[in-house]
Amino acid sequence: METTHRLFVDDSRDLRAVADDSVELVVTSPPYPMIEMWDDLFADLDPAISSELESGNGQAAFEAMHTQLDQVWDELERVLVDGGIACINVGDATRSLEDSFRVYPNHARVTEAFEDRGFDPLPDILWRKPTNSAAKFMGSGMIPPNAYVTLEHEYVLIFRNGGDRRAFEPGADRRYEAAYFWEERNRWFTDVWTDVKGELQGLEGVPDDVRERSGAYPLEIPYRLLCMYSAYGDTVLDPFWGTGTTTLAAMCAGRNSIGYELEDTFLEVFEDRIDDIGTLSRSVGRTRLERHREFVDRRRADGDDLGYEAVNYETPVMTKMESEVLFREVESVNRTDSGYAVEHVPLETRN
Numbered sequence: 018m019e020t021t022h023r024l025f026v027d028d029s030r031d032l033r034a035v036a037d038d039s040v041e042l043v044v045t046s047p048p049y050p051m052i053e054m055w056d057d058l059f060a061d062l063d064p065a066i067s068s069e070l071e072s073g074n075g076q077a078a079f080e081a082m083h084t085q086l087d088q089v090w091d092e093l094e095r096v097l098v099d100g101g102i103a104c105i106n107v108g109d110a111t112r113s114l115e116d117s118f119r120v121y122p123n124h125a126r127v128t129e130a131f132e133d134r135g136f137d138p139l140p141d142i143l144w145r146k147p148t149n150s151a152a153k154f155m156g157s158g159m160i161p162p163n164a165y166v167t168l169e170h171e172y173v174l175i176f177r178n179g180g181d182r183r184a185f186e187p188g189a190d191r192r193y194e195a196a197y198f199w200e201e202r203n204r205w206f207t208d209v210w211t212d213v214k215g216e217l218q219g220l221e222g223v224p225d226d227v228r229e230r231s232g233a234y235p236l237e238i239p240y241r242l243l244c245m246y247s248a249y250g251d252t253v254l255d256p257f258w259g260t261g262t263t264t265l266a267a268m269c270a271g272r273n274s275i276g277y278e279l280e281d282t283f284l285e286v287f288e289d290r291i292d293d294i295g296t297l298s299r300s301v302g303r304t305r306l307e308r309h310r311e312f313v314d315r316r317r318a319d320g321d322d323l324g325y326e327a328v329n330y331e332t333p334v335m336t337k338m339e340s341e342v343l344f345r346e347v348e349s350v351n352r353t354d355s356g357y358a359v360e361h362v363p364l365e366t367r368n
């Protein structure tokens with residue numbers, strides 16, 4: 018099986034190279050409005066943003082930054098198939114301007130923008146990020162009432178393009194082979210994620226300084242979302258591609274991808290990240306199988322049996338829907354004019 022990964026060093030406010038209704042899933046994390054690290058980027062897109070910030074007009078700057086993102090959301094409505102899903106990872110921002118501290122609710126403004134464009138909001142995920150900080154306050158310390166709650170979560174907002182679910186041909190193999198395990202369903206489809214700790218980060222190949230500069234998310238975020246909301250053969254688009262974590266996840270998950278990124282230096286970072294993509298994709302698949310086998314052992318220790326046998330792996334599964342699950346590993350990657358072509362083979366589980 019081959020997948021293609023198209024990359025554009027270009028502005029995603031105009032996605033003219035992407036055909037109407039040609040993408041099944043969007044997974045992305047935009048620059049977060051009112052977070053200082055993205056001020057210069059937003060000011061390049063609209064110079065009026067600098068003057069609003071300098072004059073202390075936080076609300077006007079917030080709105081002007083979102084107006085830039087809105088232009089990308091306009092394009093998503095066009096390129097996503099009916100019933101296609103958009104997953105937007107975004108955090109709120111806290112900021113003091115002119116000595117006035119407040120929160121800028123990015124998640125609420127993005128939700129409004131998608132609703133205005135005909136998307137239906139679906140239940141979202143609150144991603145509770147691991148933190149080392151023991152000091153749970155901002156502001157005036159131990160004296161009420163002027164301390165503030167610290168923000169230690171981000172959102173994964175989920176929207177469906179239009180009111181209808183995607184339709185598939187009956188018995189579609191590409192859907193059944195892309196099944197997830199019962200216990201993964203229970204963990205992934207919970208509305209608070211506390212277990213994304215970036216465990217694979219050592220393998221993911223983003224140096225810490227680049228992670229800081231790019232706002233890269235851990236591979237586990239796009240990988241899970243790809244498994245939850247797409248099937249083999251589908252294409253995922255990331256209009257704010259950064260260091261390419263979404264494409265890396267798509268390569269591991271055996272989906273096609275398209276990425277747009279303004280900063281061309283991130284492409285070199287990505288070249289390094291896919292150096293060892295064969296090993297990474299194997300490790301991701303094997304880890305899922307190992308965790309599943311641990312789950313089977315725990316069930317059996319509790320005296321519960323599982324009802325079905327997997328067809329492609331030596332393991333029982335809970336439901337018939339999981340029985341055809343088939344992981345894929347990357348066998349080879351070739352550079353093409355528009356990005357990469359990747360050859361996948363069924364995951365080899367011996368040795």
Ligand SMILES: C[S@@+](CC[C@H](N)C(=O)[O-])C[C@H]1O[C@@H](n2cnc3c(N)ncnc32)[C@H](O)[C@@H]1O
Binds near residue numbers: 278
């Ligand atoms: C939060 S980062 C994404 C990080 C990415 N998820 C990763 O794991 O590396 C947002 C990215 O969007 C890019 N960007 C912002 N506006 C853009 C636009 N209009 N078109 C294309 N890329 C844009 C920025 O350069 C930045 O790399």
